[in-house]
Amino acid sequence: MIKKDDNLEVARHSLAHIMAAAVFELWPNVRFAIGPATENGFYYDFDFGKDKVSENDLIKIEKKMNHIIRRGLKFEKSELSVEEAINKEKKAKQLYKLELIQDLKKGGEKKVCYYELGNFKDLCRGPHIESSGKIAKGSFKLTKLAGAYWRGDEKNKMLTRIYGVAFASKKELDEYLNMLAEAERRDHRKIGKEQGLFIFSDLIGPGLPVYTDKGAIVRNEIIKYSNELQREIGYNEVHTPNINKAELFKISGHYDKYKDDMFRVASNYSDEEYYLKPMNCPHHTQLYGSRKRSYKELPYRVSDFANLYRDEKPGELSGLSRLRCFSQDDGHCFCREDQIKDEFVSVLGVINKAMKTYNMEYEIRLSLWDPDNPDKYLGDAKVWEKSQKLLEDILKENKISYRKKEGEAAIYGPKMDLISKDSLGREWQISTIQLDFIMPERFGLTYVNEEGKEETPVMIHRAIVGSPERFMGILIEHYAGAFPVWLSPVQVKIISVGEKHIDYCRKLAGEFAENNVRVEIDDNNETVGNKIRKAAGEKVPYVLVIGDREMSSEKLAVRDRGKTKIREIAKDKFVKEIEEKVKHRIFEL
RNA sequence: GCCGAAAUAGCUCAGUGGUAGAGCACUUCCAUGGUAAGGAAGGGGUCCCGGGUUCAAAUCCCGGUUUCGGCUCCA
Numbered sequence: 274m275i276k277k278d279d280n281l282e283v284a285r286h287s288l289a290h291i292m293a294a295a296v297f298e299l300w301p302n303v304r305f306a307i308g309p310a311t312e313n314g315f316y317y318d319f320d321f322g323k324d325k326v327s328e329n330d331l332i333k334i335e336k337k338m339n340h341i342i343r344r345g346l347k348f349e350k351s352e353l354s355v356e357e358a359i360n361k362e363k364k365a366k367q368l369y370k371l372e373l374i375q376d377l378k379k380g381g382e383k384k385v386c387y388y389e390l391g392n393f394k395d396l397c398r399g400p401h402i403e404s405s406g407k408i409a410k411g412s413f414k415l416t417k418l419a420g421a422y423w424r425g426d427e428k429n430k431m432l433t434r435i436y437g438v439a440f441a442s443k444k445e446l447d448e449y450l451n452m453l454a455e456a457e458r459r460d461h462r463k464i465g466k467e468q469g470l471f472i473f474s475d476l477i478g479p480g481l482p483v484y485t486d487k488g489a490i491v492r493n494e495i496i497k498y499s500n501e502l503q504r505e506i507g508y509n510e511v512h513t514p515n516i517n518k519a520e521l522f523k524i525s526g527h528y529d530k531y532k533d534d535m536f537r538v539a540s541n542y543s544d545e546e547y548y549l550k551p552m553n554c555p556h557h558t559q560l561y562g563s564r565k566r567s568y569k570e571l572p573y574r575v576s577d578f579a580n581l582y583r584d585e586k587p588g589e590l591s592g593l594s595r596l597r598c599f600s601q602d603d604g605h606c607f608c609r610e611d612q613i614k615d616e617f618v619s620v621l622g623v624i625n626k627a628m629k630t631y632n633m634e635y636e637i638r639l640s641l642w643d644p645d646n647p648d649k650y651l652g653d654a655k656v657w658e659k660s661q662k663l664l665e666d667i668l669k670e671n672k673i674s675y676r677k678k679e680g681e682a683a684i685y686g687p688k689m690d691l692i693s694k695d696s697l698g699r700e701w702q703i704s705t706i707q708l709d710f711i712m713p714e715r716f717g718l719t720y721v722n723e724e725g726k727e728e729t730p731v732m733i734h735r736a737i738v739g740s741p742e743r744f745m746g747i748l749i750e751h752y753a754g755a756f757p758v759w760l761s762p763v764q765v766k767i768i769s770v771g772e773k774h775i776d777y778c779r780k781l782a783g784e785f786a787e788n789n790v791r792v793e794i795d796d797n798n799e800t801v802g803n804k805i806r807k808a809a810g811e812k813v814p815y816v817l818v819i820g821d822r823e824m825s826s827e828k829l830a831v832r833d834r835g836k837t838k839i840r841e842i843a844k845d846k847f848v849k850e851i852e853e854k855v856k857h858r859i860f861e862l
Numbered sequence: 863g864c865c866g867a868a869a870u871a872g873c874u875c876a877g878u879g880g881u882a883g884a885g886c887a888c889u890u891c892c893a894u895g896g897u898a899a900g901g902a903a904g905g906g907g908u909c910c911c912g913g914g915u916u917c918a919a920a921u922c923c924c925g926g927u928u929u930c931g932g933c934u935c936c937a
Contacts, residue, residue: 420865
């Protein structure tokens with residue numbers, strides 16, 4: 274057991290050191306980079322040179338680590354002058370350590386710290402646990418091997434990073450590993466395949482999902498709900514094309530920054546540069562600017578579900594989380610400065626409502642610019658200061674708690690991001706509301722004020738669930754595939770007992786369908802038990818078994834998802850129940 | 863894009879140089895079923911694609927595609 278006086282982070286950091294010592298024993302020519310503690314464990318970056326290290330070696334390293342732990346070696350701290358350290362690392366050809374020390378020297382350091390464990394001495398600020406023997410038996414595990422750039426810069430050499438997870442006890446480690454296993458069971462890619470919601474095709478291309486009829490139901494329900502919420506606060510849906518001239522993005526500023534991440538489209542009849550659009554905002558500026566606007570028309574609000582295309586790097590694609598073709602419940606509001614607050618508050622209101630409906634918790638993050646890096650953004654410091662203060666005031670006035678994050682702003686302005694938590698406590702960024710003083714000016718948008726003078730409106734960019742596709746992936750994992758009734762692709766499964774009941778099942782299914790209930794019949798030549806098992810695996814909310822008893826009465830035998838007790842209910846009442854659940858988007862069954 | 867791993871039946875996977883396999887699914891037959899696997903038989907393969915080594919390649923090598931775990935990126 275790791276003693277109480279040694280906190281977990283220190284122990285994790287020490288494990289990284291122990292791993293490095295183990296690696297040093299196995300590969301004496303290895304070069305060391307850095308090895309910090311992480312949220313759930315630790316890692317160390319190594320340069321193995323020509324040696325190939327694979328996942329199989331993790332077991333070997335782990336054994337060696339356990340050996341070091343059993344020996345109960347002391348962590349001996351010592352200090353060297355910067356010059357001595359530089360000489361030492363030069364001699365040992367530890368060029369990464371050398372670079373680190375040289376940087377410390379530039380920062381004015383005179384002395385550096387070393388920790389020695391057995392015969393392995395590593396540059397390290399510490400602190401460490403007293404002895405390797407303090408690590409609890411079975412409290413850590415090496416999990417994966419991955420590439421990582423030296424100092425996180427893709428221009429630098431790729432090192433080999435070995436990850437480990439570590440906790441105060443074996444019990445806590447096991448709990449964590451169980452959580453990972455649960456996350457794996459809920460993986461939207463796996464459930465999406467099992468439930469037949471979407472597919473990818475080598476012929477269509479990576480990151481380009483195809484939704485089945487069932488998947489399209491879920492996607493459409495998400496969009497439908499988002500549209501309802503948007504209409505509630507005055508946003509009306511518009512429709513825009515998927516390609517446009519480069520000029521549009523040159524004016525918006527996206528061309529300079531994101532040109533390499535956009536798909537270029539060739540025309541046979543013109544030399545004009547066209548692109549598939551990666552976002553809707555510039556298009557909406559054209560709608561606004563299509564005629565002269567009066568202050569009386571403001572706020573002018575539009576929303577759009579057009580497909581968006583981004584040429585993401587191949588390694589960045591992942592299931593529905595990161596796609597090359599997706600959409601957004603993307604809305605833009607053009608308004609006067611004195612209308613900003615009300616607009617933000619109304620959007621925050623519907624987002625809150627949406628998250629309640631989806632049964633998700635969330636918190637607000639205020640994403641600000643990085644004042645040390647003004648070149649990353651459009652517009653001058655004064656506008657940024659002003660708009661950031663405005664957003665913070667809105668949160669304060671409405672007593673909404675928030676976290677601030679510098680350097681996370683959009684290029685055109687600060688934003689409020691909504692970080693939601695799923696049932697496993699994992700965080701996802703979903704909604705966003707962004708303030709933009711830049712874009713309207715760049716496009717020369719104006720409105721005529723009360724005095725007949727032209728003024729520039731402010732633009733607010735916002736999304737409620739962000740990308741419906743990505744959100745669908747998040748929901749699959751959040752619900753572990755058990756969608757609430759209103760989102761379920763199949764709401765009722767009808768199981769026939771015998772062959773003579775099939776006609777009646779079809780008649781019943783017809784009645785359900787007429788009442789907009791999504792229904793499926795399982796009339797396979799199988800036992801009732803087997804058909805129940807399959808329906809349960811599909812996470813269908815309601816399963817009906819139809820036999821002689823049901824045919825001779827108006828009562829239905831309903832099996833609710835997750836329950837084994839059978840409920841008897843009149844057919845009309847059951848249909849009404851589903852209608853209510855769908856109408857009010859009730860989460861519980 | 864970079865580092866590493868993987869791709870075999872519809873699905874999950876076994877097979878490591880010598881006749882392509884299992885479970886589930888599917889089809890047919892028997893059973894006519896009552897709330898989480900009834901029985902039997904059968905069909906089903908571009909072993910991701912292209913090249914190479916070999917008497918012989920699903921298996922070894924090279925290139926490509928796609929996927930996965932990371933890194934970098936994410937308007």
